Amino acid sequence: MDLLRFSTAGSVDDGKSTLIGRLLYDSKAIFEDQLEAVEQASAARGDPSVDLALLTDGLRAEREQGITIDVAYRYTATPKRKFIIADTPGHIQYTRNMVTGASTAELAIILVDARKGVLTQSKRHSFIASLLQIPHVVVAVNKMDLVGYSEARYQEIVADYRAFAAKLNVRDVVYIPISALHGDNIVSQSQNMPWYHGATLLHHLETVNIGAGRNNVDFRLPIQYVIRANSAVDHDFRGFAGQIVSGRIAVGEEVVALPAGIRSRVAGIHRGDESCERAAAGDGVVITLEDEIDISRGDMLVRVRNLPHSSNQIDATLCWMSEEPMKIEWPVSNSFSGQWYWLQQSTRRVRASVQELNYRINVDTMHREDAQTLHLNEIGRGQIVTTEPLFFDSYQINRATGSFILIDPHTNNTVAAGMIRDRARRVSELVQKQEEREAPSLRPSRSSNVVWEPVAVTRPMREELNGHGAAVLWFTGLSGSGKSTVAKALEQRLFALDVRTFSLDGDNVRHGLNSDLGFGAEARTENIRRVAEVARLALEHGNIVLCTFISPYEGDREAARALVPEGSFWELFVKCDVEICKERDPKGLYARAERGEIPNFTGVSAPYEEPVQPEMVLETDRHSADELAQQILEALVRAGIVPGGDS
Amino acid sequence: MDDMTLPPGVETAEAQEAAGLRSRAGDEAQEADGTLTGDPVRAQVWPPTPLTGHLRQLEAEAIYVLREVAAQFERPCLLFSGGKDSIVCAHLARKAFTPGRIPFPLLHVDTGHNFPETLAFRDELIEELGVRLVVRSVQDSIDAGRVKEEPDGDPSRNRLQTVTLLDAVAELRIDAAVGGARRDEEKARAKERFFSHRDGFGQWDPKNQRPELWNLFNGRKLNNEHFRVFPISNWTELDIWQYIAEQRIDLPSLYFAHEREVVNRDGILLAVGTYVKPRPGETVRRERVRFRTIGDMTCTGAFRSSASDLTEIIEEIATARITERGDRADDRRSEAAMEDRKRLGYF
Numbered sequence: 001m002d003l004l005r006f007s008t009a010g011s012v013d014d015g016k017s018t019l020i021g022r023l024l025y026d027s028k029a030i031f032e033d034q035l036e037a038v039e040q041a042s043a044a045r046g047d048p049s050v051d052l053a054l055l056t057d058g059l060r061a062e063r064e065q066g067i068t069i070d071v072a073y074r075y076t077a078t079p080k081r082k083f084i085i086a087d088t089p090g091h092i093q094y095t096r097n098m099v100t101g102a103s104t105a106e107l108a109i110i111l112v113d114a115r116k117g118v119l120t121q122s123k124r125h126s127f128i129a130s131l132l133q134i135p136h137v138v139v140a141v142n143k144m145d146l147v148g149y150s151e152a153r154y155q156e157i158v159a160d161y162r163a164f165a166a167k168l169n170v171r172d173v174v175y176i177p178i179s180a181l182h183g184d185n186i187v188s189q190s191q192n193m194p195w196y197h198g199a200t201l202l203h204h205l206e207t208v209n210i211g212a213g214r215n216n217v218d219f220r221l222p223i224q225y226v227i228r229a230n231s232a233v234d235h236d237f238r239g240f241a242g243q244i245v246s247g248r249i250a251v252g253e254e255v256v257a258l259p260a261g262i263r264s265r266v267a268g269i270h271r272g273d274e275s276c277e278r279a280a281a282g283d284g285v286v287i288t289l290e291d292e293i294d295i296s297r298g299d300m301l302v303r304v305r306n307l308p309h310s311s312n313q314i315d316a317t318l319c320w321m322s323e324e325p326m327k328i329e330w331p332v333s334n335s336f337s338g339q340w341y342w343l344q345q346s347t348r349r350v351r352a353s354v355q356e357l358n359y360r361i362n363v364d365t366m367h368r369e370d371a372q373t374l375h376l377n378e379i380g381r382g383q384i385v386t387t388e389p390l391f392f393d394s395y396q397i398n399r400a401t402g403s404f405i406l407i408d409p410h411t412n413n414t415v416a417a418g419m420i421r422d423r424a425r426r427v428s429e430l431v432q433k434q435e436e437r438e439a440p441s442l443r444p445s446r447s448s449n450v451v452w453e454p455v456a457v458t459r460p461m462r463e464e465l466n467g468h469g470a471a472v473l474w475f476t477g478l479s480g481s482g483k484s485t486v487a488k489a490l491e492q493r494l495f496a497l498d499v500r501t502f503s504l505d506g507d508n509v510r511h512g513l514n515s516d517l518g519f520g521a522e523a524r525t526e527n528i529r530r531v532a533e534v535a536r537l538a539l540e541h542g543n544i545v546l547c548t549f550i551s552p553y554e555g556d557r558e559a560a561r562a563l564v565p566e567g568s569f570w571e572l573f574v575k576c577d578v579e580i581c582k583e584r585d586p587k588g589l590y591a592r593a594e595r596g597e598i599p600n601f602t603g604v605s606a607p608y609e610e611p612v613q614p615e616m617v618l619e620t621d622r623h624s625a626d627e628l629a630q631q632i633l634e635a636l637v638r639a640g641i642v643p644g645g646d647s
Numbered sequence: 648m649d650d651m652t653l654p655p656g657v658e659t660a661e662a663q664e665a666a667g668l669r670s671r672a673g674d675e676a677q678e679a680d681g682t683l684t685g686d687p688v689r690a691q692v693w694p695p696t697p698l699t700g701h702l703r704q705l706e707a708e709a710i711y712v713l714r715e716v717a718a719q720f721e722r723p724c725l726l727f728s729g730g731k732d733s734i735v736c737a738h739l740a741r742k743a744f745t746p747g748r749i750p751f752p753l754l755h756v757d758t759g760h761n762f763p764e765t766l767a768f769r770d771e772l773i774e775e776l777g778v779r780l781v782v783r784s785v786q787d788s789i790d791a792g793r794v795k796e797e798p799d800g801d802p803s804r805n806r807l808q809t810v811t812l813l814d815a816v817a818e819l820r821i822d823a824a825v826g827g828a829r830r831d832e833e834k835a836r837a838k839e840r841f842f843s844h845r846d847g848f849g850q851w852d853p854k855n856q857r858p859e860l861w862n863l864f865n866g867r868k869l870n871n872e873h874f875r876v877f878p879i880s881n882w883t884e885l886d887i888w889q890y891i892a893e894q895r896i897d898l899p900s901l902y903f904a905h906e907r908e909v910v911n912r913d914g915i916l917l918a919v920g921t922y923v924k925p926r927p928g929e930t931v932r933r934e935r936v937r938f939r940t941i942g943d944m945t946c947t948g949a950f951r952s953s954a955s956d957l958t959e960i961i962e963e964i965a966t967a968r969i970t971e972r973g974d975r976a977d978d979r980r981s982e983a984a985m986e987d988r989k990r991l992g993y994f
Contacts, residue, residue, distance in 0.1 A: 003701035070856065072837045073830045075883045082701040084881055096858055103860040224714040229747040237746055243711045243862075272710070272742035284710040284743070297718050321858050344863050347718070403861045412867040414857045 001077070004210055007086040007105035007134070009098045009125045014111040015142045019180035020087055023202065024076050026187045071101045080206045090121050095363060095377035096321040098125065099417055102132040103403070106213055107205070109138045114147045114177070118160045120364045126161075127363055130168040131317065131379070131419070133399060135212040137165075137173045138204060145179040149192040167366065172212070176201050214281055215398045219247030219255075220308060221301040222346035222391075222401075227286055239270065239286035240295055242347065245400030247306075249287070250278035257293055258300045258310065258391050264291040298348040300391045308391045308401055311423035314384050317361075317395075318354075320374035322408065322415035326382075328373060329353040341415065345390050345404035352406065356383040359622070368622050374416075381421070395419035462542030468499050469641035472535045472564055473632070475548045475618075476557060476611060477574030478603045479589055480581035482620035483548040486574060489629035491546055499642055502543040504531055506550060519600045525556050532560035539564055544641070552608040572632065573614035576621045578603045702890050706739065709878035711862060712841055713743040716823050716876050717750050719866035723823040723876075724781065726812075727753040729765035730941040731898055732827030734772070735887055736878060738896050740825075741776055752779040754824065756812050758804040759786040760922040760943045768899040783815040805943045809993045813849040816873055823866065823874045831883045841880050847871040849992030884939075885964050892957040904937045904955045915948035939964075 008016055074085040086101035088094065102108060108129040112122050122139075129137055139161055147153045154177045165173055176185055177196055184190035185200045199207070221242050229237040249255070249266060256263045269276050270286040279285045287301065295301075302308060320326055329339035343352035360371035360380040374380050395402030406416040463469050473490075475483040484505060491501050510517070514530055517523040528551050538545045551557050561569040581603060582590040593601035600606040616635060618628045636642040698706055716723045725740055727733045740749045753776075755769060773780045785804045788794045788811045796804065816824060830837045840856055842864040857865055866874055879887070891898060908919040910929040916936060917923045922944045925931050936949035937960075954960045 001700045003704050070838045070853070072834075073881065074837065075831045075881070077883070077885070082883075082886070100858045100860055104862075224711070225718045225744075227744055227747040231746065234746040239746075241714055241743075243707060270745070272706070273745060282704065282707055284707040284714075286745075342867065344865065399861065403863065405860055405863045405865060407865055407867055412865070412869065414860070414865045417858070417860045 001080065001082055002210055003082045003084065004107060004205060004208070005084045005086065005105050006107040006109060006205065007088060007098075007101040007129075008109045008111070009088045009090045009101065009128075014090065014113060014121070015180045016087070016090070016111055019109075019111065019140065019142065019178075019186075020074060020085060022180045022183060022186050023085075024074060026183065026202070071097050078202065078206055083205065090125065092124065092363070093377060095124070095128070095379070096319060096417075098128050099132065099319045099321075102128050102134055103417065105129075105132075105134050106210060107136040107138065107208060108134045109140050109201075112139060112141050112157055112161070114141050114143045114150075114153055114157065117157055118164060122161075123164060123366075124363050126165065126168055126170070127366055130170050131319075133169070133213065133396065133419075135171055136208050137170050138201070139173060139175045140180075140201060141175065141177045142180055144177045144184060144190075144193065145182055149177075149184075149190075151193070151195040154193075154196075174198070174204060174208075176204065213399060215246035215393075215400075216281060217247055218306055218308070218393060218398060219249050219301075219303050220245050220346075220391075220393075220398070220401050221249070221285070221287065222348070223295055223297055223299045223301065224347050225297060226295065237288070238292075239268075239288045240301065241284075241286045242301075243284045244279055244281050245346070246281045246398050247303075248278060248280040249301075249303075254304050255289070255301045256304045256307075257295050258302060258308075259389060260294065260299070262291075262293050263304060264289040264293055266290075298346075300346065302391075308393050308398075309423050310389045310391050312386045312389045314386070314390065314392070314423055315381070315421045316384055316404075316418045317379065317381050317421060318374060318406075318419075319379045319417045320376060320415065321417060322413055323376050324408065324411075324415065325376075326354060326357070326374040326416070328357055328382075329355060340409065342407035342409055343384070343386055343390075343404055343418075344407060345392060345420075346401055348388075348390060349407075350386045350388045350390065352384050352386040354382050355385050358382060359619075368619075370622070384418070392420050392423075394422055396421075459540050459542055466500050466542050468497075468544070468643060469568075469639075470539050470542045470544060471568045471570060471636070471641050472539050472545045472547060472560075473570045473572055474535075474551070474557065474560060475546070475572045475574050476551045476614075477618075477620075478576060478578055478581045478608055479550055479601070480584045480586060481574045481576040482584075482618075482625060483550075483574045485625045486618060486620065486628045486632075487546045487548045489625045490632050493629055493633050494544060494642070497642065500543050501546060502535075502538040502541075503546040503548070504535060504538075505548050509534075519606075521553070521600075521606075524551075525553065528553075528556040528560060532563050535560070536563045539568060544636075550602050550608070552602045552606065554609040554612065557611065570615040571611050571613075573611040573617045575610075575617050575619050580621045698890075698893060702886065702893060705879070705882055705886055706742075706890070708862075708881060709736075709739045710743040712864070712876060712878040713740050713825065715842075715864050715866070716825055716878075717744070719864070720823040720874070722819065722821050723751040723825060724754040724819070724821050725749070725751060726824050726826045727755045727769065727780075728827070728942065729755070729761065729769050729899065730827065731887060731891065731902060732829065732879065734896060734898060735882075735890060736825060736827045737772060737776060737778075738894065739878060749776060749778045751825075752781050754815060754819075754821070755780065755782045756808050756815065757782050757784040757786075758808055758943045759784055760804055760945050762899070762901055762918070762920075762941065762944055764899045764901050765941060768897075772897075781815070781819065783811050783818075785811045787811070788814065805946050806993075808943075809849075809991055813992050816849065821873055822868070823876050825876045825878065827879055828875075828877050829882050829884075829887075830877075830880050839877060839880065841877055842866055843875045843877065844868065845873050845875060845992065849873070851875075851990050851992070853990065885961070888957065888961050888964055892961060899941065901938045901941055902960070904935055904952045904959075906933055907936050907949065908932070909934050909936060909949055916950060917947075918944060918949055920944060 008020060072087045074087055076083050086105055088097045088101035110122050110125050112118055126137065141154055141157050158175045176198060177193055178185045178201055180186065184192055185196065187200060187202045189200055190196065221244050223240045224242040227239045227241050251266050251269055253266050254263060255266060266287055267290045268288040269279050271279060271283055327339040340351050340353045343350055357371060357373065358381040359368040360374060360378055362369055363379055371380060393401045402420045404418045405414050406418065408415045459470060475487050477483050487503065491503060494501050509531055514527050517527050528549060531547060531549060535545045535547050557571060561571065585591060589598060589601065590604060592598050593604040602608045616632065620628065633642065637644045725736060727737060737753065744750060753773065785807050788807065789796060793814065794807045794810045828836055830839060838853060840859045843851065844857060845851060868874065908931050909916040910919055910925045910931055912929065919925060919931050934951055935953055937952045937954060938947060938949050941947055952963060954963045
């Protein structure tokens, strides 16, 4: 018999408790004395019928208020499977409980009331299921009895949900029309819905593939505890205890201990009293190594050729779980000023601070919103710095090594759940890379013996004639982020104001001026150098120069900035989540890059170094191109480059 | 717990791989040097047989929790009542730290109303595990005036244990007390965390519990606070019995059907002995009974059963229509009896 953990979310209105009550009752997991107690409690309260919600709502406050507050765990089993049900409330003020219940689930039941259709609450549950990477989702269209068991209504809801779910990251969605109250399609096939030929809910729960979310590839053993023994049998025994969270390992294989980086081979694997040749994800083991290595709790054993990320800066999705809002600490020095948290990930606990909140996600609309901090039940994306490096994988590929919690050091409360997206980039890393790139080709003064021809008409004279200043507006960002779209919208506005513009676009210059260049790091640098030189000429001729280039390297952009007078170079960071860029993919490039047809594609197979201090950040996933163009124009007016007026 | 699902048997995994169902990208192919070929699994002739399926996962989860306790706390203890759940916990603790010893003592809060079988069993188990036993008794708390026995009718010392337990926690500066409570036992327990925080007064605040995500357990606390930790939270009564059967764990004889003198009090069969005397109007009868839970003799009900071995017990549990605590007089007091006792620091 195997084990399936699933979660449900919702309130009594959705029929969630009725559904769970039905599952428990039909699989005979409710005992007579429990039922009797519930009957008595219902009668005492004057309820007309037995309220099965009383079975799940265990706390006095919950029964008094008739709501589910906390996650309750329920257990049932059929001859095929044991089930652990994380039963969670569905209201928005209990988002944290939904997240908690979802964190261990392999399947989520999303309840939809057939009369009401796909409402906000169902969407919220789906979003959380997607965020927490629950591999399977069941959309249970409930209360079919109240819509006359109508197939048309069911199909309508399925179509609605499909359209909505296209935006989510869920791999497996199954739709089942049910009536929890009457037991239709719960355990046995409903006679009322002969048009439905799919599995019943219980049958699906019994047969859905378990382990779809398991990572069988990347061996990761976070060390929990070091076991020592010295007996006649186990002379000077020293073993490393922990649970293998992903992948597999066998005796004799080479492993490396992080952070020490020392290699050894597995001498023995013990699982309780058994000594085994191999072990895999889920096993609690004690591993002995062939060499004496200093390993302690918080370290990780991995394979030599399959390493996790190691970084002290991470980019993560956070769900805030505390009444006390998130504290953001700006990086001012090497020490924390007190706005820090404990970060617990695998068996490691380190000090950490949130250094930046990128945005908040509205859990009902899934839109990104500007926010200063996160409050209770809010979800957002932030950048975190830790005092010691973490060993992790992205949550998407490894739930165990990609998850963490934040703990308030003063109250000791768990204040946030985090899912690692990637590592954030350290400034020092960027600097180092830049040096590496610059070292082989020190060539800035290739034409240093060429003297600038003095010009008869200077830039200030042209600016005077034009009635506006000159500047280089450097749009940088991923392919598909919207650089050209925003630049075009701005150029139209400037043109309407009689402003002289000059535009340089990545694709266009590569057809002519730079057609001899490829896309390697060096060629990209040369590409930007040439463009920057042209931009400088255009600037000197009194134009507002709009440059739209991915320009992924900070160093290249800094070089472009250095060519023109201070204050006339504006670095405009066109910021957009890479996933959204991929979705937009106006030229079909991401698709090709992911198929491997385009090597060195920024965001897929080549890095993008985000601007450290851009003049403006343009978030195209949150604002329209027109709004952003207007913002730039207003900034140009404020800077006195473009004359103010009725624009 | 995240990723607690266990792998299929090795043979299955290899079969899947052969069928191209499993990716090995990024993993080192070990077959090259022959390490993984040959015997699939070393045959286990020594009992018990390796666990499979849900029991294997539940065991791994419990062992993970027990190791977290040893790693995160300085002075943990394992609460031992002599009941099957605490026996299973002791067994799991042994497996979690073998070949080392269990790195914390067992604490028995002795009501003084024990079944004699329980005490004999306890002492044998301690001997076998090679672990230290600490006993603190309710009688001492009564003698010291810390608690008063309930004046009439119900001489149960069940409730009184709380004071003795909290006194022991303070005296021994225990920072984590591991217990064998399960979420399926009782509705308030269904909401309990694995790592359950207790304030400086030993109180549980059910509405203000720390969220528990994935398998990341937060054991941070202030100096005078402590934790109750429940490694077998996710086990059901049936899981416990199946595990006992598969692991061949010894149990006190009370759990198996035997002849005993009982009285019927308020619908609960109580074993007649030193602490339970028949009251006027009650008739003592000799019945074939067994116990589903073992606690204080004064409140643990027996029930008529002929299940005399594990197979019969599992059969009986699987078809039972009453919860195991249905025979506990202490839970019958009110709808929220357990929640109220737990708030005050009960097990």
